[in-house]
Amino acid sequence: MHYLNRYWVGLVLILAISCFLQLMPDWHQQLTFHSETVMSQGWPLITTHFIHLNWTHALFNFAGLALIVVIWREYWNTRWLVNALLLSSAATSLILWLLPFTVIFVGLSGVLHGLLGYCLIKDIKAGKKWMWLIVIALIGKVVVELLGWQPDHFVGQHVSVIHAAGLLTALLLYKLERRRISDAVPHKD
Template sequence: MERFNQYWAGLALVLILSIFLQLMPQWHSLLTFNSKTVMAEGWPLISAHFIHLGWWHALFNFIGLVLIVLIWREYWTTRWLINALLISGVATSVMLWIIPANLSFVGLSGVLHGLLAYCLIKDIRAGKKWMWLILIALVAKVFAELLGWQPEHFVGEHVSYIHAAGLLSSLLLYKLERRRISDAVPHDK
């Protein structure tokens, strides 16, 4: 069981699930986030993050996930990686549902922004103060996107909102890390 708790098992599970879902294009319309229907359906709050526009989109998201997990492997266990993906995915989706734009999206890039910012915050808290520079650069990039800068590889006009919502989810990840549900329940002494 100890081997399963290492980060690589969680990473393998997530990649296998994403590849499986990518191989099922007939399901994509059901799994896609659409702000008009997401709360009635529910599952696209998380499922949209694990399907992609195509194999190139999936490959780049998979590479981003693998790099984040491998570079900051000391922060990940199977359980926390899966929890972080779910928490960031749902938080990102809820924030996107709240904004007044009509959004439809798939992909992991928003969650990747959240995971990256979470790892940078952890590094800063661990004494690696120079990580502030990378975190500031990440926040500046997202602000530039919100102000209208969009590289040619962006697909859709609302990618900046997705990245911003994912970035904000990092704060929730940091707050909730390694917390148990039982910790929220008051105990009588």
């Protein structure tokens, strides 16, 4: 059973769920994040990150997730990968819900920014100081996107905000890693 805790099991599980949901286009409207209705439904806070505009969009996001998980495999096990993905998904969605304009989106790219940022923070804390260059490049990319530069493959007007919200979740992931819910409850001695 120990092999079930390896990083690749979590990756396969996440990709399988995403592929299954992508094969159910009739469900997409109910699973999509729409900032005006998301809180009355709840589930789109998470589910929107597991569906995509089309298979090309899905495959690019799947490749990004696989690269992050495989390159930084020492930071992942099944439990933490699934937890990190769910935490980043919910936090990204909550940040987008708080914005003063309507956001409608699907896809994993915001969460990928959070997972990548988390891995870079872990590398820096592990002594790989040169990773600051990649952090600065990633933040610079997101800032430039927020200022209006968007490649042709971006679909939708709020992709840059989604990436920025996802990147912010890297700090949350770093803060919450390896914490247990029971640690948040004060113990009487």
